[in-house]
Amino acid sequence: MLQMWIVKKQMADSIYELIKRTSTTLPGDVLDKIDKASSMENGNERARYTMDIIQENIKLAKIKSLPLCQDTGTLLFYVNHPAGFIQNGFIQLVCEAVEKATEEGILRQNSVDTISGKNTGNNIGRGHPSFHFHEHEKDELEIRLILKGGGCENMSAQYSLPDTGLCAGRDLDGVKKVILDTVINSQGKGCAPGVLGVCIGGDRSNGHAEAKKQLLRRLDDKNVDSDLSYLEQEIVEISNKTGIGPMGLGGETTLLGCKIGSLNRLPASYFVSISYMCWAYRRHGIILDKNHKIKKWIY
């Protein structure tokens, strides 16, 4: 009994660590891209200035161990677990950790009952936090967390091809056109420079879920599908030539990255789902050992 309690407590502690690091720091691959973006902004004063503020903010948040952005977003947990894993027990422990992080101001009180308008005060409620479980062959528990802010989520979009207004047909060229339409529509509203997670195909709900899942990929990875890999690069290059820039105030960097996946579709449908992520791209992950201690940080 005591042994079980210790194991549980250890799990809640590890998840709390994950939440804290995710709210207060960015992963290395994102930091590298932000550094690179900063070094590009020499022509436009406002862009230079904005990138300097973003850099200073990243440093301050880390030193003070306080949230990078006051919108600590929706907590999206992606869990890969071995067979026999008890999901409900796990969810309970995560909720404990979330509650603690909220009490300590690591997370903002960010969950509102949509019907009554009341804030639950602890970030727990219908759909909050959000969990995605996947059973894998390994004998390890992998937990990834993304904090997805509201400003950028509001800029996410879904298109049904063909889209006559945008002259976008049911091919990769049409896909490119609708993704770039989202880039133009978002301008600075989603706190650019941002990252796009995209899913081509699927149904409306799977498409959005897969688009978000693409945001789990490291920014420096390479898509195994060569066509999609090419499209990812093309989207970033073209977006960065539009002059939208950091915060949409002009400049060289509009996107830090674009990650595209696909799902099969019905013959009748062709959806393109796009998840917009802001520069405060808070994503971390942990692998736990048998005692639920953190064995390794994933990113």
Add this chain to the structure above:
Amino acid sequence: MSVINMNAPFTRDKIKKLKVGDIVLISGKIFTGRDGVHKYLHDGNQAPVNLEDQIIYHCGPVVVKNEGTGEYTVTAAGPTTSIREEPYEWELMRDHNIAAVIGKGGMGETTLDACRKYGCVYFHATGGAAQVLSDRIKKVEGVYLMELGSPEAMWVLQVSRFPVVVTMDSHGNSLHVDIRSESEKKLKELLQKQERS
């Protein structure tokens, strides 16, 4: 980099001199106001304090109260999306004579028009920069309308060198409109070039 230092409250003369693209460091007093405050004033309620020539900051700060001393400290205070106040902002400019607004994402035509008519300006603060911006808040001077809830209340903040960019000036210019139309044009050109090649 040329930076303009300005002390709040602003005179209208000083606002007239500001142009879109100017980088400004604000020092002095600013008042937070988001959906709750705007709705409250729109409903015809008296402002709890004279807002003439003052600055409204679209922000729902995270404020912690020290139970011992009763003092408040701001722990996170980035801007919130301004466009939600589009139906109300012009009224604050006309009826309460505010001089400026700080927010993010820019505002629409009605506000741009009011900026020109009443000699106001819109400042853009860096979205997500909660720590830099709260670091520049030196003191919480007081709070009004606490009945709206802490994030919605009107907090009076003393700031020092608070970094913003003018994106809508009092002469009818909007950087948001300019960049939108330039980027649309640029994208069209880029896609056409690709199709030709």
